[in-house]
Amino acid sequence: MSEVSDSIHLRRFCRISLCERVPDESTVRKLTRRIGGETVNELTRVLICKATREKRFRARAVRIDSTVIEADVKYPTDAGLASHGVRALAREGRKLTKMIGESAVRVRDRSRVMGRTLRAVTRTIRRRTGQAKAEVLQLTAKTGKLLERSIRETRRLVAMARKRSRGRGAQAKLKAVAKLEQLADRCEKVTEQIKHRLADEPIRDRLVSLADPDARPIRKGKLGKPNEFGYVTQICEVTENTKRGARGLILPASSLPGNPQELVLLPQTAQELKRLGLSPREVALDGGFQPGPTADTLAELKPERVFISGRQQPGSKRTQRRLQRYRTGAEGRISHLKRRYGLGRSRLKGEQGQKTWTGWAILAYNADTLAVRAR
Numbered sequence: 284m285s286e287v288s289d290s291i292h293l294r295r296f297c298r299i300s301l302c303e304r305v306p307d308e309s310t311v312r313k314l315t316r317r318i319g320g321e322t323v324n325e326l327t328r329v330l331i332c333k334a335t336r337e338k339r340f341r342a343r344a345v346r347i348d349s350t351v352i353e354a355d356v357k358y359p360t361d362a363g364l365a366s367h368g369v370r371a372l373a374r375e376g377r378k379l380t381k382m383i384g385e386s387a388v389r390v391r392d393r394s395r396v397m398g399r400t401l402r403a404v405t406r407t408i409r410r411r412t413g414q415a416k417a418e419v420l421q422l423t424a425k426t427g428k429l430l431e432r433s434i435r436e437t438r439r440l441v442a443m444a445r446k447r448s449r450g451r452g453a454q455a456k457l458k459a460v461a462k463l464e465q466l467a468d469r470c471e472k473v474t475e476q477i478k479h480r481l482a483d484e485p486i487r488d489r490l491v492s493l494a495d496p497d498a499r500p501i502r503k504g505k506l507g508k509p510n511e512f513g514y515v516t517q518i519c520e521v522t523e524n525t526k527r528g529a530r531g532l533i534l535p536a537s538s539l540p541g542n543p544q545e546l547v548l549l550p551q552t553a554q555e556l557k558r559l560g561l562s563p564r565e566v567a568l569d570g571g572f573q574p575g576p577t578a579d580t581l582a583e584l585k586p587e588r589v590f591i592s593g594r595q596q597p598g599s600k601r602t603q604r605r606l607q608r609y610r611t612g613a614e615g616r617i618s619h620l621k622r623r624y625g626l627g628r629s630r631l632k633g634e635q636g637q638k639t640w641t642g643w644a645i646l647a648y649n650a651d652t653l654a655v656r657a658r
Contacts, residue, residue, distance in 0.1 A: 323642030324535035354498035427477035567610035
């Protein structure tokens with residue numbers, strides 16, 4: 284928003300006069316979430332249909348690849364999540380206590396003792412000795428016990444607030460109670476994760492953030508980022524040719540909760556191509572796709588050639604090199620979207636927030652593509 288406030292050209296584009304104040308970034312984010320991801324995807328579909336109808340855009344080839352949209356969270360640790368939970372429960376508990384006018388039941392703020400424990404964890408890790416791991420586990424167990432105390436106090440406060448949620452302002456009190464109870468449930472899941480870790484047991488469906496519970500840990504085998512936390516999204520770009528530097532239009536992204544494989548997201552992408560009436564001649568995919576299930580999924584589109592990187596494919600070596608080079612361009616396109624259009628990290632919370640954020644990035648890219656094409 285600072286760029287808009289300092290630019291006359293952008294103010295004219297946004298229809299904001301020089302004497303008007305530019306809306307705050309949080310206001311724009313709330314409006315963006317209110318519109319929703321499905322509405323933005325529908326705008327993208329209208330744009331693609333307009334390009335095929337009026338701009339003579341012909342989808343002759345398509346390349347599909349998946350990427351991770353990072354959630355707006357810091358690197359999670361069990362002790363860090365416990366500390367966040369203690370502070371969040373105390374903060375929301377104070378708000379609810381003030382609303383119901385009850386001072387006897389409250390959630391104690393244990394952030395100071397939690398902070399001392401986290402600093403002890405940091406000092407212990409720096410020693411790099413054989414006993415450091417056992418001491419860190421003991422300190423982590425301590426953070427879990429502190430969080431359990433806050434949860435018990437929260438449950439008592441919630442029970443008291445439900446009894447007093449009558450008369451004037453009852454709806455607001457019940458809404459605050461529901462919010463605090465939901466937060467307590469998430470904190471309880473953090474304590475269960477700590478217990479599983481102390482018992483050296485596997486943790487299924489790990490919670491990595493209290494603010495964004497839909498985010499998941501994802502391992503893609505990258506050297507620079509072995510662990511990422513967010514959402515897996517499949518990007519599909521349709522182009523008019525497979526030449527070097529081919530730039531096309533991107534379809535609404537396919538996404539599912541958790542860490543789905545390529546083949547799990549492919550039916551959504553194929554359905555999107557069918558919905559828009561696009562029948563590409565060639566389809567380029569990376570090595571994560573299996574030939575048999577992929578051919579069955581794309582059968583209705585009737586492509587002339589389906590290229591999967593690293594697999595034995597019929598055709599000349601020249602065609603193989605051309606499609607391999609074309610498929611590699613999907614990596615560059617994803618990098619371009621992350622660097623230029625903010626696709627690297629979703630600033631909106633939750634699965635629906637990620638879909639909305641991704642939809643806006645794709646819509647902006649397609650609009651730029653058509654603007655370059657019209658020159």
